[in-house]
Every structure is written in C-alpha cells, then in structure tokens.
Amino acid sequence: MMGNDNNIHFNKFPIEQIFSRRRKVLIGIAFIAIVCGPLIGLDPMRLLSGNNLKLAGDFMSAALSPAMDYENPVPGAEPFLITVVKSVLMTLRFALLAMSVSIPIGAILAFFSTTTWWPKIKNKRGLKLLLMGTHIISKSWIAFARSIHELMWGLLFITAMGISTTAAIIAVSIPFSGILAKIYSEIIEEHSREVQKLFRSIGAGTLSSFSFGIIPQALPDILSYTFYRLECALRTATVFGFIGIETIGYRIKLSSDEFHYHEVWTYLYVLFGTIAMLEWWSRSIRKRLGGSEI
Amino acid sequence: MKITHKHPVTFSLESAERYYENTPALNSTTISIEQGERVAIVGPSGSGKTTLLSLFNSTVQASSGKITLLGNELEKTSGKTLKKIRSKIATIPQNLALVDSLRVWQNIITGQIGNRGFFGNLIDLIFPSKNKILKIHSILERLGIDEKLFATTSNLSGGQKQRVALARAIYQNPQAILADEPVSSVDPARAENLVQLLNQISEEENITLVMSLHNLELAQAHFPRLIGLRNGEVQFDSNPEELNESKFKELYTLSEREILDDGE
Numbered sequence: 001m002m003g004n005d006n007n008i009h010f011n012k013f014p015i016e017q018i019f020s021r022r023r024k025v026l027i028g029i030a031f032i033a034i035v036c037g038p039l040i041g042l043d044p045m046r047l048l049s050g051n052n053l054k055l056a057g058d059f060m061s062a063a064l065s066p067a068m069d070y071e072n073p074v075p076g077a078e079p080f081l082i083t084v085v086k087s088v089l090m091t092l093r094f095a096l097l098a099m100s101v102s103i104p105i106g107a108i109l110a111f112f113s114t115t116t117w118w119p120k121i122k123n124k125r126g127l128k129l130l131l132m133g134t135h136i137i138s139k140s141w142i143a144f145a146r147s148i149h150e151l152m153w154g155l156l157f158i159t160a161m162g163i164s165t166t167a168a169i170i171a172v173s174i175p176f177s178g179i180l181a182k183i184y185s186e187i188i189e190e191h192s193r194e195v196q197k198l199f200r201s202i203g204a205g206t207l208s209s210f211s212f213g214i215i216p217q218a219l220p221d222i223l224s225y226t227f228y229r230l231e232c233a234l235r236t237a238t239v240f241g242f243i244g245i246e247t248i249g250y251r252i253k254l255s256s257d258e259f260h261y262h263e264v265w266t267y268l269y270v271l272f273g274t275i276a277m278l279e280w281w282s283r284s285i286r287k288r289l290g291g292s293e294i
Numbered sequence: 295m296k297i298t299h300k301h302p303v304t305f306s307l308e309s310a311e312r313y314y315e316n317t318p319a320l321n322s323t324t325i326s327i328e329q330g331e332r333v334a335i336v337g338p339s340g341s342g343k344t345t346l347l348s349l350f351n352s353t354v355q356a357s358s359g360k361i362t363l364l365g366n367e368l369e370k371t372s373g374k375t376l377k378k379i380r381s382k383i384a385t386i387p388q389n390l391a392l393v394d395s396l397r398v399w400q401n402i403i404t405g406q407i408g409n410r411g412f413f414g415n416l417i418d419l420i421f422p423s424k425n426k427i428l429k430i431h432s433i434l435e436r437l438g439i440d441e442k443l444f445a446t447t448s449n450l451s452g453g454q455k456q457r458v459a460l461a462r463a464i465y466q467n468p469q470a471i472l473a474d475e476p477v478s479s480v481d482p483a484r485a486e487n488l489v490q491l492l493n494q495i496s497e498e499e500n501i502t503l504v505m506s507l508h509n510l511e512l513a514q515a516h517f518p519r520l521i522g523l524r525n526g527e528v529q530f531d532s533n534p535e536e537l538n539e540s541k542f543k544e545l546y547t548l549s550e551r552e553i554l555d556d557g558e
C-alpha cells in the first residue's frame with residue numbers, strides 16, 4: 001500500500017513540474033543577482049573582515065541597553081534626555097510644517113486633477129477648455145513633482161539657499177504635495193457618486209454636491225493616507241538630519257560618528273515610539289469617522 | 295380635448311419620449327399627476343420606471359415631448375429655476391444614498407442642500423442651529439427612531455437607514471417625493487411598514503408621492519392610483535379596483551427574449 005502511495009505522490013510531481021516556467025524565471029533572477037552583485041561592489045564578506053563584525057555586534061548589543069545619559073559627557077552640556085526630547089520635537093515640527101504646506105497644495109491639485117466635480121459642459125466650450133486646461137496642468141505638475149525624490153530636491157534647495165529648515169521644507173513639500181494630490185484624487189474617484197447624484201437631483205450646485213456628497217465618504221481614507229504621509233515626513237525629516245538639518249537624524253549621525261551606539265538606540269527607540277503614537281492617533285480618528293481600521 | 299384638474303399639477307408629461315442611443319426607454323407617454331396624489335408605478339425590470347421618475351426630477355432630459363414640473367414648462371425654464379424646482383422634489387433612491395461616515399442628523403440636514411449655498415451647507419454640517427436639530431429630532435420622533443439622532447449612520451440597520459432617507463426627504467420640505475423601489479432590499483414586513491409610512495406622511499402633508507414598486511400587492515393595497523409600464527409604454531393608468539387579474543398578468547408575463555435581456 002505504502003509503495004502505491006509513493007508512486008501516486010511521484011506521479012503527481014514529475015520532474016518537469018519541479019522546473020516549471022515560473023521556477024526557471026526565479027532561478028534565472030537569482031543567478032543574475034549572484035553574478036551582478038560583485039559587479040556593483042556587493043561583498044557580504046566585508047561584514048566579516050577586519051573590525052566590521054565587532055562593530056556590527058557592538059551596534060546590535062547596544063540595542064539592549066539604550067543610553068540614559070551621554071556616553072562621553074561634556075561638562076556644561078544640557079542633559080541627554082532633554083537633547084533627545086528636543087530633537088524629537090524638532091523632527092515632529094519639521095514633519096508637521098512640511099505636511100501643513102503639502103496638504104493644502106495637494107488638496108487643491110487633487111481637486112483640479114479629478115473630473116468628479118465637473119458640471120455638465122456639453123454646450124459650454126469656453127468652460128470646457130478652462131476645465132481641461134487646469135486638469136492637464138494639474139496632472140502634469142503632479143507627475144513632475146512626484147518624479148524627483150525629496151532628497152534630490154533637498155540637495156538642490158540646500159545648494160541654492162544654504163542649510164536651512166526653509167529649504168528642507170520646500171524640498172519635502174514639492175514631492176509630498178504631488179503624491180498627496182495623486183492619492184487624494186484616486187480616493188475621490190473611487191467613491192460612489194450616488195450621493196452626489198442625489199444632491200444634484202434635489203437642487204444642489206456643482207461644488208456643494210461634490211463637497212458634501214463625495215468628500216465625507218472619502219474623508220476616512222484621505223485622513224488615513226495623510227497620517228501615513230506624516231509618518232513618511234518624520235522619516236524624511238530624520239534622513240535630512242544626515243545632510244545637516246537639526247532633526248533627530250542629525251543627532252543620530254553625531255552619535256554614530258562617535259561610535260556611541262547606546263545613544264543611537266535611544267534616538268531610534270524614541271523615533272519608533274513617536275511613529276507608534278501617530279499610528280494609534282490615526283487609528284482612533286479613523287475609527288471615529290467610521291473608516292477602515294487597517 | 296383639454297384636460298381639467300381639480301388640484302394644481304405636480305408632474306405632467308405630454309407625448310414625452312426618451313431614447314438611450316436609439317433604444318427607446320420611454321415611448322410617447324402622456325401622464326399628469328396632481329398635487330397630493332399618491333401614485334405607484336409598476337412594471338417589470340426595464341419597463342421604464344426609473345426613466346419616468348428621472349424625467350420627474352429632470353435628472354434625465356426627454357428626447358422629445360413637453361414636460362411640466364410644479365407648473366413650470368421645462369423648455370422655458372432657466373438653470374436657476376430648475377434648481378429651485380428640484381429643491382422642492384425629494385428623491386429616495388433604491389440605494390438610499392446616505393453617507394455612512396456621517397451622523398444621522400448630518401445626513402438628514404443635507405435634505406436642505408438645494409436651498410442653501412456652499413457655506414450655508416458647510417455651517418449646517420458642522421455647527422447646526424439648535425432649531426434645526428430640534429426639527430430633525432421631531433421628524434425622527436415621528437418615524438420612531440429619535441434615539442438615533444446622533445448615531446453614526448454606518449451603525450444603523452437596513453430598516454433604520456430607510457427611515458433616515460425618508461427623514462431627509464421630509465426635512466427637505468418638498469412638494470413631491472419620488473421613491474425608486476425603496477423597499478426592494480428589505481423583508482416584506484419592513485417594506486409594508488415603510489410604504490404605509492410614506493403614504494401616511496404624503497396624505498397628512500399633501501405631498502405628491504410617486505413610487506416605483508416591484509411588489510404588486512403592496513401597490514394595490516396602499517396606492518389609490520397605479521400606472522403600469524411595460525417596454526416603455528403605459529399599459530394602464532387607473533385605480534386598483536378597476537384593474538383585474540389579467541391586466542397584471544399581461545404586465546408581468548415576459549417573452550423569452552425579455553427574460554434573456556434581463557432588465558434595465
């Protein structure tokens with residue numbers, strides 16, 4: 001009996017199926033990765049050479065005992081935990097400022113890039129041209145703004161304006177407003193137009209039927225995505241610290257350069273806590289608005 | 295022959311036709327509905343019931359014919375006047391068109407959306423006056439769901455949502471209510487209850503009620519006038535007592551072709 005079972009099992013999975021087309025493609029991709037790795041200087045063995053493994057070990061073990069004070073205290077310096085709180089607040093301030101510029105610009109661009117609110121323009125050529133014009137301009141600007149990463153914009157504006165928070169915020173706001181506009185307009189277009197149609201049928205104007213028929217339905221999803229972008233803005237603010245903006249990233253870089261890994265972990269844990277708090281806040285707002293809790 | 299009416303006419307179609315890409319949805323139709331009348335439109339799917347209701351609030355334009363809404367001939371009506379006319383005609387669509395994320399009172403307050411400007415509507419939705427909330431409360435009390443005033447709409451049952459849609463229609467303070475199969479997705483008891491309630495309100499407030507229905511028994515039991523539609527043509531227009539079984543059978547017996555076409 002057992003022999004029969006084995007035969008059946010073998011018959012179900014003939015050797016050709018083991019090397020099916022999909023598997024061949026996966027094996028091909030893995031082969032290309034192995035071959036190309038060394039060409040771009042990828043060398044995992046470097047982790048094991050010299051002092052590197054020890055440094056990696058030190059860094060990981062420091063995660064278990066984050067610093068509560070400077071690892072190398074300087075007389076007269078403000079307490080370490082005050083510095084941590086200040087740098088988190090600075091990062092939050094940066095992210096909130098960038099979002100407060102990006103959200104209204106994104107919302108305006110989203111409004112002009114969606115056709116959901118358009119009135120009936122069958123016999124109004126001038127209005128049709130105007131709406132089409134603003135639609136095309138908005139769509140093009142959104143595509144352009146999104147196509148360049150905030151770090152690239154950052155390098156451009158910091159070169160032009162020097163290291164300043166203003167330059168960094170402009171740099172973040174350009175791609176962020178484009179991304180927000182794209183997602184907002186997609187969310188708006190995905191929602192049912194039944195309420196909007198009903199409002200029009202009972203005499204509401206174009207703007208009212210759009211604003212009160214579509215936006216309240218879309219709001220939970222819009223808020224959810226906005227909170228996600230705020231998280232992204234926090235991470236971006238951290239990264240901008242590495243190019244000189246005084247956010248938590250700047251502190252992480254200073255501590256990391258001095259091999260003060262316990263300090264680095266304190267900053268990382270506080271950053272994680274801030275993002276977790278934002279997530280909790282976002283979830284409670286979405287729940288109150290009756291949106292998805294994902 | 296000139297038709298005379300005892301009461302002002304709410305809706306009037308004279309030889310009205312509506313085509314969708316050369317396919318007739320409503321053939322030359324002449325119907326007149328007086329103020330305060332209660333009319334059920336019956337007929338199989340695809341018979342033109344929704345098209346007829348859409349002509350009554352002018353969300354669909356007739357391909358030909360003369361249409362008069364609340365005493366205004368549509369051809370001679372400006373866009374501004376049309377908005378005013380529409381603000382006096384409430385609609386209860388099949389899917390109810392409620393915003394689930396809003397509170398019950400917020401959904402109801404939008405009944406007045408056609409009478410207010412953008413900022414007026416915004417203020418109503420965010421900071422409603424006490425009088426408006428009291429008025430909404432009294433409507434909900436009448437419909438038996440006043441305890442749901444501040445509830446989130448998504449938390450209501452199907453029957454409660456129907457009443458919220460009805461409350462929104464009443465809050466609009468309309469001259470007419472158009473209801474497009476509003477009871478198609480609830481059990482018979484709830485369906486009967488809502489039809490009864492709509493008839494009662496329409497009778498008490500002298501509101502014209504036009505409701506499209508699949509359920510013939512409900513239509514016969516609650517409406518003094520029935521209009522039967524089939525293939526975009528009026529098959530009968532009379533009170534239920536005058537109609538015999540064969541008329542209804544004729545209306546709902548579909549040819550094989552019609553069954554395969556399956557509705558609107």
